[in-house]
Amino acid sequence: MSKRRISIEDIARRAGVSHSTVSRALRDNSLISPKVREEIKQIAKEMNYVPNAIAQSLQNQRTNTIGVVVTSIADPFYAEVVEGIEKVAKSTGLSVLLSASHRDFEQEIAAIDTFHRRRVDGILVADSRINKHHTKQLEQIAVPTVFINSQTEDQPDIFHSVEINDRLGAKLAVEHLISLGHTSIGYLGVGDRSRSNQQRLEGYRMALTEAGLPQSNNWVAISDEDNVRISDVATGQQLLSKLVIAGVTGIFCYNDMIAIGALLGCQELGISVPQDLSIVGFDGIALSRYVTPPLTTICQPMLEIGSSAMQMLLDLLEEKSVENRVLSPFLVKRGSSAAVNKGRRQEAEGRR
Amino acid sequence: MSKRRISIEDIARRAGVSHSTVSRALRDNSLISPKVREEIKQIAKEMNYVPNAIAQSLQNQRTNTIGVVVTSIADPFYAEVVEGIEKVAKSTGLSVLLSASHRDFEQEIAAIDTFHRRRVDGILVADSRINKHHTKQLEQIAVPTVFINSQTEDQPDIFHSVEINDRLGAKLAVEHLISLGHTSIGYLGVGDRSRSNQQRLEGYRMALTEAGLPQSNNWVAISDEDNVRISDVATGQQLLSKLVIAGVTGIFCYNDMIAIGALLGCQELGISVPQDLSIVGFDGIALSRYVTPPLTTICQPMLEIGSSAMQMLLDLLEEKSVENRVLSPFLVKRGSSAAVNKGRRQEAEGRR
DNA sequence: ATGAAAGCGCTAACAT
DNA sequence: ATGTTAGCGCTTTCAT
Numbered sequence: 001m002s003k004r005r006i007s008i009e010d011i012a013r014r015a016g017v018s019h020s021t022v023s024r025a026l027r028d029n030s031l032i033s034p035k036v037r038e039e040i041k042q043i044a045k046e047m048n049y050v051p052n053a054i055a056q057s058l059q060n061q062r063t064n065t066i067g068v069v070v071t072s073i074a075d076p077f078y079a080e081v082v083e084g085i086e087k088v089a090k091s092t093g094l095s096v097l098l099s100a101s102h103r104d105f106e107q108e109i110a111a112i113d114t115f116h117r118r119r120v121d122g123i124l125v126a127d128s129r130i131n132k133h134h135t136k137q138l139e140q141i142a143v144p145t146v147f148i149n150s151q152t153e154d155q156p157d158i159f160h161s162v163e164i165n166d167r168l169g170a171k172l173a174v175e176h177l178i179s180l181g182h183t184s185i186g187y188l189g190v191g192d193r194s195r196s197n198q199q200r201l202e203g204y205r206m207a208l209t210e211a212g213l214p215q216s217n218n219w220v221a222i223s224d225e226d227n228v229r230i231s232d233v234a235t236g237q238q239l240l241s242k243l244v245i246a247g248v249t250g251i252f253c254y255n256d257m258i259a260i261g262a263l264l265g266c267q268e269l270g271i272s273v274p275q276d277l278s279i280v281g282f283d284g285i286a287l288s289r290y291v292t293p294p295l296t297t298i299c300q301p302m303l304e305i306g307s308s309a310m311q312m313l314l315d316l317l318e319e320k321s322v323e324n325r326v327l328s329p330f331l332v333k334r335g336s337s338a339a340v341n342k343g344r345r346q347e348a349e350g351r352r
Numbered sequence: 353m354s355k356r357r358i359s360i361e362d363i364a365r366r367a368g369v370s371h372s373t374v375s376r377a378l379r380d381n382s383l384i385s386p387k388v389r390e391e392i393k394q395i396a397k398e399m400n401y402v403p404n405a406i407a408q409s410l411q412n413q414r415t416n417t418i419g420v421v422v423t424s425i426a427d428p429f430y431a432e433v434v435e436g437i438e439k440v441a442k443s444t445g446l447s448v449l450l451s452a453s454h455r456d457f458e459q460e461i462a463a464i465d466t467f468h469r470r471r472v473d474g475i476l477v478a479d480s481r482i483n484k485h486h487t488k489q490l491e492q493i494a495v496p497t498v499f500i501n502s503q504t505e506d507q508p509d510i511f512h513s514v515e516i517n518d519r520l521g522a523k524l525a526v527e528h529l530i531s532l533g534h535t536s537i538g539y540l541g542v543g544d545r546s547r548s549n550q551q552r553l554e555g556y557r558m559a560l561t562e563a564g565l566p567q568s569n570n571w572v573a574i575s576d577e578d579n580v581r582i583s584d585v586a587t588g589q590q591l592l593s594k595l596v597i598a599g600v601t602g603i604f605c606y607n608d609m610i611a612i613g614a615l616l617g618c619q620e621l622g623i624s625v626p627q628d629l630s631i632v633g634f635d636g637i638a639l640s641r642y643v644t645p646p647l648t649t650i651c652q653p654m655l656e657i658g659s660s661a662m663q664m665l666l667d668l669l670e671e672k673s674v675e676n677r678v679l680s681p682f683l684v685k686r687g688s689s690a691a692v693n694k695g696r697r698q699e700a701e702g703r704r
Numbered sequence: 705a706t707g708a709a710a711g712c713g714c715t716a717a718c719a720t
Numbered sequence: 721a722t723g724t725t726a727g728c729g730c731t732t733t734c735a736t
């Protein structure tokens with residue numbers, strides 16, 4: 001299987017030159033005469049020479065590799081983000097090492113540490129749990145790092161970031177429901193993504209306040225932080241009834257998976273969407289288009305989040321100065337939201 | 353940013369020993385006295401030493417890295433497979449380089465080539481297009497390689513593989529429809545995944561033949577190979593009407609995305625599933641559970657496909673002998689399939 | 705235009 | 721138990 005690999009020394013021997021000549025020839029160094037250069041390239045091809053990127057990396061102090069940490073590879077949201085990352089990485093000759101953190105601080109640190117040992121040129125971390133307290137322990141990482149939708153409240157300013165404007169997204173969602181005539185609007189959130197959940201909750205409240213609409217603690221349901229073992233879908237399904245009992249006619253969900261859980265919950269309870277209840281999600285994952293009814297949602301430009309984080313990393317590698325980016329999400333209206341229907345709603349309530 | 357990194361020489365100098373002593377101490381070599389060993393480890397920690405995996409790789413002729421090629425990172429099926437791969441890779445201290453081929457032969461080769469240059473210890477390729485004709489060009493890869501659900505008819509036998517039993521899966525699907533009383537059963541396939549499509553088609557035919565049921569070319573619709581730019585969902589949606597017109601009461605779809613397209617098509621045409629038409633998918637992606645009605649489908653054990661391919665690779669790395677694996681898919685009955693309803697069906701036809 | 709030699713950071717065989 | 725030396729495969733001065 002592993003007959004030793006061909007090296008430039010082997011080629012040099014065959015060509016009757018020194019190995020440095022071979023190195024130069026293969027790299028199109030202008031010092032080498034065109035003739036020998038071609039000869040050497042020919043021999044290299046005949047011998048099936050494949051340059052050893054490890055040796056090059058050691059010498060060049062550059063691995064042309066970046067590390068990417070996501071919560072889960074199978075998460076449809078981050079899968080799309082990684083797709084965007086990989087695309088621009090590939091176009092610049094960079095390879096990507098991928099690792100999953102499962103929203104666990106320890107695993108996130110372990111992944112970064114591995115990347116560090118492997119001397120990646122840069123790191124991208126999605127949904128990071130790292131905050132200022134850990135800065136000390138991490139500042140010697142000395143590798144350009146970009147955070148994507150960081151979950152940390154106060155982010156170390158030595159790092160860079162690409163974020164979605166969660167508050168704006170939430171406002172857009174709630175304003176949409178308001179424009180449809182809803183006045184009792186609920187929020188279905190998660191307990192284990194502190195920052196984004198907080199921001200979306202704020203956007204939700206802000207929209208209600210600006211519209212002069214009432215608020216109530218009964219209209220807000222957020223999953224227990226410790227209860228996060230279960231999936232977002234299950235969370236949405238479980239928490240739905242609380243809001244339904246509280247009498248909301250529209251619900252803004254933390255994300256699409258929660259919203260789908262809510263949709264499922266509605267089926268169980270015999271509530272029809274959007275006639276009896278309007279539901280709005282967040283993220284815009286492919287799935288949101290295919291459920292019934294198709295989900296009205298706040299779309300994040302997932303590919304762009306990935307590609308622009310990667311682009312930022314490239315700029316950092318070239319020592320350009322970069323500015324943190326905050327991208328704007330946008331509303332996509334689909335079938336799960338409709339004008340409020342007070343009659344139907346009350347009738348539905350009476351039925352219970 | 354990049355103040356030079358601490359090396360074992362730096363530690364050696366501080367500790368007043370030679371760099372090889374440091375190397376040994378850090379690796380718990382028993383030759384080093386416990387006392388100096390601890391001293392050295394202490395100093396290393398103080399200096400924030402991070403071993404250079406690149407230098408280790410060059411010396412050890414092992415990168416502890418594997419390369420994974422999938423058609424698309426955002427593909428929900430392969431995302432799940434990669435999740436399985438990464439999990440066992442991480443547990444054995446291996447890192448994974450990920451690359452997308454987009455079902456394109458050139459890109460697949462390019463990715464493998466990059467892995468080759470980077471001296472990965474092993475390679476996993478999903479949906480490979482490589483066949484015996486390319487063996488010559490690839491046999492010097494000399495890196496343990498495992499194919500996952502290869503798309504190639506005659507696979508080079510120097511490579512190993514983990515596959516799903518497509519024919520069995522298709523049979524299961526069709527037998528399920530038959531057991532529900534369906535006698536006119538269609539197949540909705542794809543033109544750009546030659547092998548798996550072929551196998552599933554065979555399984556479909558086999559089941560019909562064994563049951564003594566009629567077959568018809570009008571009951572089989574397969575997308576043009578050149579028309580593959582469009583998504584599987586769109587394919588399913590477009591091709592549906594042909595089978596409907598041909599009068600089938602049940603359809604087995606190449607995969608879940610096609611099936612979802614078919615579901616969408618049914619909505620457009622006012623056909624209710626499963627009352628008027630039963631639909632069965634293939635893959636068992638998360639999505640299949642959440643559409644309406646939830647999709648009856650043939651599940652592939654995605655995580656297991658990933659982990660067992662990875663396990664096979666590990667065995668190969670330890671020079672154990674391995675055997676190719678063929679995993680069995682299984683039927684999951686959900687709402688999209690039901691007993692045939694001839695009355696309703698004919699009525700629906702009359703309506704048109 | 706080409707070769708000799710040093711060195712990237714590490715491991716390991718060979719001294720002692 | 722520790723130091724010396726020689727690589728791993730490459731790039732890059734510095735000679736010539």
